[in-house]
Amino acid sequence: MGRAPCCDKVGLKKGPWTPEEDQKLLAYIEENGHGSWRALPTKAGLQRCGKSCRLRWTNYLRPDIKRGKFTVQEEQTIIQLHALLGNRWSAIATHLPKRTDNEIKNYWNTHLKKRLAKMGIDPVSHKPKNATLLSIDGQSKSVANLSHMAQWESARLEAEARLVKQSRLQCTSQNTKQVGLADQPSTVSDKLFPPVSGAPTSCLDILKALNRVWSNKAGNGNGNGNGDLESSPTSTLSTTGGVVESSTNMFEFVSGKSSRSCDDGTTGEGCDEEWEFKAKDHMVNSTAGFNGINMSSIDNNNNEHISRGNFLENFTDLLLSNSGTSNHRNVQADGESNIGLAPSRDNNSYYEENNKNYWNNILNLVNSSLQDPPLF
DNA sequence: AACCGCGACAACCGCTCCTCG
DNA sequence: TCGAGGAGCGGTTGTCGCGGT
Structure with a gap:
């Protein structure tokens, strides 16, 4: 039972990506596109699982990613x-x-x-x-x-x-x-x-x-x-x-x-x-x-x-x-801030309203x- | 200075879904 | 129609940095 791993894990690197690896992956995808993820690591000269490459690309290296604090x-x-x-x-x-x-x-x-x-x-x-x-x-x-x-x-x-x-x-x-x-x-x-x-x-x-x-x-x-x-x-x-x-x-x-x-x-x-x-x-x-x-x-x-x-x-x-x-915060009668909390109310009405x-x-x-x- | 706890985030793992032969 | 393989998703874990003791 269970599927074979997506790639041969022997000799494959795990853990944090190094800048060199990032550069290799980025360069390869910019040049060729990722195509088959499974085949990519070999072609790109990376000792990584294809899945790992895909994650690194989609979660970190992709150029259209906005990083930093959420608004x-x-x-x-x-x-x-x-x-x-x-x-x-x-x-x-x-x-x-x-x-x-x-x-x-x-x-x-x-x-x-x-x-x-x-x-x-x-x-x-x-x-x-x-x-x-x-x-x-x-x-x-x-x-x-x-x-x-x-x-x-x-x-x-x-x-x-x-x-x-x-x-x-x-x-x-x-x-x-x-x-x-x-x-x-x-x-x-x-x-x-x-x-x-x-x-x-x-x-x-x-x-x-x-x-x-x-x-x-x-x-x-x-x-x-x-x-x-x-x-x-x-x-x-x-x-x-x-x-x-x-x-x-x-x-x-x-x-x-x-x-x-x-x-x-x-x-x-x-x-x-x-x-x-x-x-x-x-x-x-x-x-x-x-x-x-x-x-x-x-x-x-x-x-x-x-x-x-x-x-x-x-x-x-x-x-x-x-x-x-x-x-x-107090609730205002006009509903302006009625999303806020109302300490003076009983629990029922407070939670209902919230x-x-x-x-x-x-x-x-x-x-x-x-x-x-x-x-x- | 060393240790510890905790938060944040990157990365991995296992499962499911989808595609294709 | 079915099964194998690839891709994606969501949960979980690992790692690192920072602050407190």
Whole structure:
């Protein structure tokens, strides 16, 4: 049992790479492209396993790698995507230009995971650690729905990652003669979400479609569809037609205009909106789902307006305020900083609110991705 | 100065997935 | 259709540097 090692390990060097080895690998790939990784070490004159060469190249030597500290925006992107996708570092990495999955994984394990834990958020589930409280208002079911959404999004990201790789390789091959590496879409997700030629790859368009339908249903009061979002990807869903059969009432996210000006300086787009959470006071039936989820506001022309600046601002606040040990912040009545911690509240409302806003922010991130151009 | 503990990050290992004959 | 081999992913380990004692 067990496969033969990827290469003959006898006489092969392990451990840290020397500058000379780096130079050899770099020179070879620039000259010839990597081709078969297994064959590369011999051709390049390296006493290394092909796998080791590939890792060294993809994680360190590749010219399009950004090194150094992660920005706050990168941090929040990692956290939000991790909430959606879990430990799927390669998928997360496709949304962080110039960062490798290994780097993101390490950063998560050494920094972000601990920070979330310190904030009282389970870094695995992204829920408050006393999650039993959440079942009270059905929040756990919303999380279940988000998981379902994440399944779709995961599939979408896989396909997207392939496209990204392909385009990257095409670009690289023009510069470095790298050849013969373009991945062809082949997974189920690729077949589910084939690329649309001639159009930029829009991130997260599954959720966009879901959002549209939900919003429309909420808008026309026809929100009692019988589909079950939690059922499985067999839910009727079409990216081209934006057709989704769902769901039942539970709660809704509602965007509201505020008069505040945009002061975060990050994007300058649609930054005047605030978000509030309205728990539905009843459940239509036992089927979990949500009907009136408005992750972005849609005007009469069906144009979406997405809050991003406030989110970044709040998230930055949250991260910074919680990087210390007990740096609690007060909740403001207008929701401006309701992502922060509220020491004066009882635990229930505190965690409920935190969790609601946490997931609201994830949805915000998802929506902001819809407007942003592809990162690559 | 030496030792120890800890954090950060690079690299390895084993598994799964994908491709191709 | 199936199996072998290659590539990629995620978890884990190893190594190094730094601060404290």
